[in-house]
Amino acid sequence: MAARTILNTQCLFTLSRRAYSSTGDKNVAFLGLGNMGGYMAANLVKKGFTVRGYDPSKEALAAAAKDGITGANSIAAAVDGVDVVVSILPSNKVVLDVYLGNDGVVKHAPKGSLLIDSSTVDPNVPKQIFPVAIESGVGFIDAPVSGGVMGAQNATLAFMAGGRKSDFDRSVPLLKAMGAKQYHCGDIGSGQVAKLTNNMLMGITGMATAECMNMGIKMGLDPQVLLDVLNNSSARSWSTEVYCPVPGLVPTAPSSRNYDGGFKNELMVKDLELASGMALGIRSPIPLGAVATQLYRIVQSRGYGQKDFSFVYQLLKEENQKN
Ligand code: NAD
Numbered sequence: 001m002a003a004r005t006i007l008n009t010q011c012l013f014t015l016s017r018r019a020y021s022s023t024g025d026k027n028v029a030f031l032g033l034g035n036m037g038g039y040m041a042a043n044l045v046k047k048g049f050t051v052r053g054y055d056p057s058k059e060a061l062a063a064a065a066k067d068g069i070t071g072a073n074s075i076a077a078a079v080d081g082v083d084v085v086v087s088i089l090p091s092n093k094v095v096l097d098v099y100l101g102n103d104g105v106v107k108h109a110p111k112g113s114l115l116i117d118s119s120t121v122d123p124n125v126p127k128q129i130f131p132v133a134i135e136s137g138v139g140f141i142d143a144p145v146s147g148g149v150m151g152a153q154n155a156t157l158a159f160m161a162g163g164r165k166s167d168f169d170r171s172v173p174l175l176k177a178m179g180a181k182q183y184h185c186g187d188i189g190s191g192q193v194a195k196l197t198n199n200m201l202m203g204i205t206g207m208a209t210a211e212c213m214n215m216g217i218k219m220g221l222d223p224q225v226l227l228d229v230l231n232n233s234s235a236r237s238w239s240t241e242v243y244c245p246v247p248g249l250v251p252t253a254p255s256s257r258n259y260d261g262g263f264k265n266e267l268m269v270k271d272l273e274l275a276s277g278m279a280l281g282i283r284s285p286i287p288l289g290a291v292a293t294q295l296y297r298i299v300q301s302r303g304y305g306q307k308d309f310s311f312v313y314q315l316l317k318e319e320n321q322k323n
Contacts, residue, residue: 025083026050031098032089033060039152040178042067047177054078076108084174085109088118095119099129111137116171120144122274123189130188139167142188144195148263156180162190196275203272203292209239210313213246218320224249245313254308262308269296
């Protein structure tokens with residue numbers, strides 16, 4: 001019965017296939033229905049897109065089915081006849097396999113379709129995929145996101161895209177259905193450069209905020225008074241205003257809910273390592289980025305990879321107790 005549903009949907013998709021369409025892209029394949037992708041695909045359905053999903057995890061497919069996403073049992077089946085493919089996947093290797101593998105997207109996506117990869121990866125990954133995609137008659141952009149799982153759930157993500165302007169323009173109705181902001185950052189790979197730059201800066205300011213607040217509090221300042229001073233002085237940042245690492249001061253910050261439900265420390269390490277690799281490749285000095293990478297890696301090696309990255313405050317505070 002499930003197989004028949006998939007087959008019928010495929011026929012419908014094939015009938016409605018267009019050679020190229022800058023408007024009216026309605027049939028979408030969504031690859032990677034995890035913490036981010038599950039919500040993003042659900043938002044596409046809510047905004048009137050027809051979505052067929054693929055994920056090797058049966059649990060992810062079952063959860064997506066409840067949000068109106070039709071399951072497919074392979075990448076080829078998922079992309080058959082669609083107008084657009086959206087993916088958000090864990091790593092460089094998975095993205096390269098999914099797009100360029102024998103059973104991959106580029107081989108099976110219809111000519112004239114548009115491929116949008118929202119995974120966070122090395123900028124060289126989209127640069128490898130792009131020429132193969134163009135050669136096969138499909139468009140391709142990298143469009144990583146900022147805003148986390150809550151942004152994915154509430155459709156408030158910021159998309160930073162790289163690729164041909166015409167492909168970006170075509171992607172905008174879909175990006176708007178899943179997020180609040182869309183930027184065209186330049187040629188292919190530029191979205192990843194913007195994303196990794198943002199996250200290295202976020203990691204550095206997060207670490208700096210944790211370090212300095214720990215020092216001020218250890219010197220005897222009232223934590224709330226210290227935060228008020230910082231938020232009205234020259235050290236103010238997103239980390240002090242929205243993401244204070246000291247529990248109990250900003251009720252909506254992950255630190256105030258035991259560092260759960262934020263941006264996982266392990267994802268911060270992943271992004272800092274990707275950013276460090278990018279910097280090494282062009283010999284751009286990143287002394288602070290390198291320290292931040294090591295510090296968050298230590299948090300992870302102590303077993304706190306699943307906690308929000310602002311947990312680094314607890315690591316520094318622990319050091320207080322040793323002397
Ligand atoms: P996740 O692990 O929850 O989801 C990834 C999904 O991809 C999983 O369901 C997995 O089964 C699926 N997958 C693995 N191999 C696949 C394949 N061959 N084909 C199809 N699906 C496959 O991860 P996530 O938190 O949703 O993150 C996804 C991407 O988004 C990562 O690149 C991450 O760095 C980035 N990102 C995550 C966040 C966040 O807060 N979670 C924020 C911004 C960016």
